[in-house]
Amino acid sequence: MKVFCGRVNPTTGAVDLVEEDENYDYHQEIARSSYADMLHDKDRNEKYYQGIRAAVRRVKERGEEAMVLDIGTGTGLLSMMAITAGADFCYAIEVFKPMADTALRIVEKNGFSGKIKIINKHSTEVTVGSGGDMQARANILITELFDTELIGEGALPSYEHAQQNLMQDQWEAVPHRATVYAQLVESHRMWSWNKLLPLRLGSEEIRSPTEMESCPGGPSVCDIQLNQVSQSDFRPLSDVLAVFRVDFSQQVSSSAASHPVRIRSLASGAAQVVLSWWDMDMDPEGTVTCSMEPHWLHPTSQPGPWRDHWMQCVYFLPEESPVAQGEELRLTAHQDDYCVWYSLTKTGTGEQSETSAQRPACHCGAHITWNRARFGELNDQRRMERYEAALREALSPDSVCLCVSDGSLLPVLAQSIGAAQIYTMESSSMSQQLMEKIFRTNHLGDKIRVLQKSPEGVTTADLGGKKVSALIAEPFFTTSLLPWHNLYFWYARTALSTHLASGVTVLPLSASLHVLAAEFQDLWRIRSPCRSCEGFDVSSLDEMIKNSLTFRESQEAEPHAMWEYPCRALSDPTKVMTFDFRETVPAEEVSCEGSLHLVRPGWCQGAVLWMEYQLTEEISVSTGLLQVAEETGDCQWYPHSKQGVYFLSSLLEPTPARSRCPRDLTYSLTFNPKTGCICMSFTEEKVRAV
Structure with a gap:
């Protein structure tokens, strides 16, 4: 079977379909996904296990066998937790075949093959009964079908079908319920990610077309690490509100719904943006909660766990609305089977319009053509x-x-x-x-x-x-x-x-590629090896990721918006390549080799790369590093471009001796003019004492 995947062709500016090995693209998808991030999320794993253990106990106390259905099992981790907690049997559903094969190896390696059945199907295709995929309906439903928006991965239709077709009349659910929170704010910075604002260019003030100003934007949520947005970048216009809940222990509906909440404005300003996140109660009593709330809500307490698989949401209102302090407003969360969006009305102005209850769709073309970073760059x-x-x-x-x-x-x-x-x-x-x-x-x-x-x-x-x-x-x-x-x-x-x-x-006259060696505060977790998790051997996933990346890992970087991911510069920023636009593209490859001397102690986990453009002999612009704090090495990055991040293959915890060791990060880079790609490798080397 032929498999094609999209890949940017820098020589044409287009996305080409490239034929790959039958399993290659799938393995790449797994390798670049958030499985490692989730396995490293100790808070998530511990709270899932507490919820599972309590659910099994409740079923056993009723004198029933604990029959578990795990939808979207991934590595099989939650299924193994269920059996460890005392469940009698578990049906683990995984639609993605390479992942289902990996889950099967993990389950067998941990000795659970007689208690866990891996089903490589979509949950809506699973059959129950004699000769079916499941011998009988389950009474414990475990899922991890959630994204940053909660419902964006189709959680509601999956729950609705499973509860109607695969579960007994009474079931326990882990998680038990989820609550979505929202806060209305004014934010020039975030609003500039969604609208082309009036801009003074020379003697001209550029204004956007009327249809762009009135356009509600696209349906996709803006998911970010909200912890990295300074509180000075927005002004709260409402308290944090619980806008709607989903109770997974009751029959879930995927039908469209609206959830209005009455609020009183905290301040006068322009209502532009809704900040949103959710939390999950793993048990009916709400004593075990996994929360996505931003850290600045509780600045004096211990920061919550870092996550990249679940972040926070920024929703843009269809239009900017002036509000007065103390004014009564109605903020409404609308949701269908896959999306959430918000509208704002003044109380006393009637019911929500039919338009606001419809999923927003761009009619100006800008929100289809430009992403949020491009809006920010233009503004x-x-x-x-x-x-x-x-x-x-x-x-x-x-x-x-x-x-x-x-x-x-x-x-x-x-x-x-x-x-x-x-x-x-x-x-x-x-x-x-x-x-x-x-x-x-x-x-x-x-x-x-x-x-x-x-x-x-x-x-x-x-x-x-x-x-x-x-x-x-x-x-x-x-x-x-x-x-x-x-x-x-x-x-x-x-x-x-x-x-x-x-x-x-x-x-510009030319472009130059710059690089520095970095210690990431948290970003390293998404590529760190994970051989065991909560006492279970998950090395089969680690081996599969490592094998699928053996070639690419030595040659490719990944795009990341580094302003969302704090890091420290361990080396000085270094110019490694220059491309002269006054000349044509050369026929031969351009290569460079060298070393980045690590001038600060720390855990070198990779390198960050970016471009700088020399507009004239005296004027340049950077798409990457803007500033490095001399003492700490903390980096400030250009927020409207993604930088390239190369992760070292060995992400190991640093020892005190290792962190004090003088080292170099050697690099080898080759620009291939036929493909427009830059192949690269980095190797950490200990420097001999003189």
């Missing part, structure tokens, strides 16, 4: 001021300017500065239409021409028969995942060579 006034200063140096009144970036406002800057002719290229028809709307709204529709073409497809006629004297870019492309994927600009510049005037100005 970054300081960043745009640096581009403005650079363009003032680079452009002249007779410049024929071509911009090669997706959804860029640089053409507006070029027009403000006074370039004679301005063209901009967009990679998709939707992006083309979006930018044309923005230009028309700002009366620039006849001054900036949008080309929806590939660089290879541009003709002399497209450029009015003239040569380009200024080729400009941010660069930014919507398909880019890793920092160096935006080197697509270099390939575009090469393809456009015949259309460039002699002595063409190229902005």
Whole structure:
């Protein structure tokens, strides 16, 4: 069977379908998933076990056999907990075959094969009865079907079907119930992730089209590590509210529902954003609770456990609404079988509109074309001021300017500065239409021409028969995942060579790849080996992940928004490669080797990589590191781009002796111009004492 997976092609700026080995892409999916993170989540595991043990006890006290149904078993951990707690038998359902095979090996290795049956099906396909997948219905339902939004992985339909078809008339559920919390806030920072705000560019103030201002946005939640958002970045307009509960011990419905809550505004301001999270009671009494609440709710107490598989939610209201202190409001959480969204009304203004009860859908195109980081980048006034200063140096009144970036406002800057002719290229028809709307709204529709073409497809006629004297870019492309994927600009510049005037100005002049060795506060957990968990041997999962990553681990980094994941710089930031955009892409590979000397003691778990762009000889912009605290090494990262993170293969707890040992992190990097990829390897080496 042929398997295809999507992969960014930096040479074309597109996502290509690449044929892989039959199991390769699946194993990669497991390896890059949050299984290790969940297994390392001791708080989660302990509370699940307490809830399971109590549920088994309640069933036994009724004089019944404890028959468990575990939906989405993953590694089989919760099923093994159930048998250890005294359950008589467990049916463990896992639809994903490579994971089901791994769970079977783990169950057998731990001696539970006679008590646990792994069923490789979707729970809705499971049959009960003689000759069926289950001999009889279960009376304990254990699940871990939850995501950051609680219901986003289809928990409600799965519960609804299981309770109707696979459970006895009376059952125990672990978790027993979940509660969703919300807080209404004003936040310019978070609102800038959702709207194109008025922006001063040169002599122009750019405004977004009316349909973009009124657009409710997309249905996907913005999930973040809310602990890393400073409390100074938002102002609470309400208390924390329990907006709705799901009782898993009762029949669950996946039907759409609305949950209104009356509130009184704590302050005057602009209601823009709803912060949300949930907690789970593992037992009916609510004595065992697993909570996702942000740490700043209890700043004086011990911080809660770090998690990446479950975070917190940011929901954007359909529109900004001014509220007065003490004003009575109604905040409504709407949910269907997969999504949650919020609306806000003033009390006394009638019932919720039919529109607000519908799942939000973008009608302006911006929320489909741009993600939250891109909105933030476009709204970054300081960043745009640096581009403005650079363009003032680079452009002249007779410049024929071509911009090669997706959804860029640089053409507006070029027009403000006074370039004679301005063209901009967009990679998709939707992006083309979006930018044309923005230009028309700002009366620039006849001054900036949008080309929806590939660089290879541009003709002399497209450029009015003239040569380009200024080729400009941010660069930014919507398909880019890793920092160096935006080197697509270099390939575009090469393809456009015949259309460039002699002595063409190229902005940015060049890009450079930077790297530093890092100690991560928590991020290391998602890739740390996990050979045992709560006393069970789960090394089969660790072996499978290790084997599937043997090749890639020595060559690839992962994209992460480092502002959400605190880390310490153990080495000085180092420039390791430079790409000169004034020249065409070279035919030969470009390689570099060297060492990062670890100037601070700590646990070196990997390296962080990012790009910096030299706009002019004097002006540059960074998509990564902004500042390092001299004494502590704490890093401040650019918040509107993802950085590349390379995890070392051996993530071991540091010993005091090891952390004091002088070391180097040696690196070897190779840029392949045929693929546009950067292959890399890092090795930690002890430095010999002199």
